[in-house]
Ligand SMILES: Nc1ncnc2c1ncn2[C@@H]1O[C@H](COP(=O)(O)OP(=O)(O)OP(=O)(O)O)[C@@H](O)[C@H]1O
Ligand SMILES: Cc1ncc(C[n+]2csc(CCOP(=O)(O)O)c2C)c(N)n1
């Protein structure tokens with residue numbers, strides 16, 4: 304009998320979505336967020352995400368940071384559309400022997416993250432896992448994005464520059480619990496006419512092929528152009544994952560204009576490659592995170 308390990312996360316999701324009719328939303332499954340048009344005002348963004356003890360964090364991690372991470376991951380996906388967060392709901396599944404203090408710490412981190420991003424706690428759900436089971440925190444949220452400036456993974460064009468914010472690699476040494484979702488950067492990139500965008504959670508080795516595939520393009524990348532986090536190797540920059548930086552495509556003319564006006568106080572931007580005439584067939588980069596296999 305085949306198991307999830309045999310096919311991995313991406314093939315599993317593709318199989319699970321097969322029986323469903325094509326989405327009638329502005330954007331259905333397949334992007335960082337789903338997008339809903341209420342007919343007036345900004346577009347609504349929907350996202351759900353989960354972190355699990357032993358996979359995304361260890362029990363000895365400071366609970367405030369775990370709470371921050373759980374919410375910041377969702378906000379990073381809003382940023383990846385050019386948008387921002389609105390309402391957040393938290394589902395908490397814990398084993399009975401967990402100290403109350405740990406959960407209170409978790410909620411301090413959640414509160415800090417929501418306050419920093421002007422998001423509102425709308426409610427949640429609390430449940431248990433059997434003794435010895437892992438803590439799981441699931442965060443669902445709504446966000447919003449200006450309907451003229453919503454950036455999908457699928458809008459990339461052959462010839463577009465591929466670029467990233469910040470530096471890549473080494474997140475396990477602390478950044479994965481303590482990152483700033485790139486909301487200001489995402490909004491500016493959307494206004495500047497980025498053609499495609501996503502956040503980097505599984506490593507650029509996994510996520511760049513995903514963006515290229517969604518945009519029906521091939522890609523080339525320049526290994527020496529990767530902005531590697533100091534102290535990390537290029538392989539770590541490619542595959543460590545949980546960078547929570549933005550990966551985007553933009554026309555060469557817009558890229559040149561953007562570089563000239565990019566504000567110093569935002570995370571720096573670096574070109575790392577180019578989209579090429581399609582169709583996407585196979586990834587030229589190895590590495591990155593895939594659930595059930597990594
Ligand atoms: N179990 C599921 N059922 C339906 N749709 C799913 C399921 N899991 C993922 N998806 C959809 O598949 C797409 C890819 O999901 P994934 O979790 O990889 O998103 P991501 O943005 O790449 O990752 P992250 O949440 O770490 O940023 C998303 O559009 C998501 O809504
Ligand atoms: C204890 C521990 N072990 C490993 C990692 C690294 N890690 C976990 S999930 C993931 C990919 C992103 O997840 P998702 O695909 O769910 O967005 C990465 C890089 C960690 N943070 N903590």
Ligand SMILES: [Mg+2]
Pocket residue numbers: 335380383501502503504
């Ligand atoms: Mg994402």
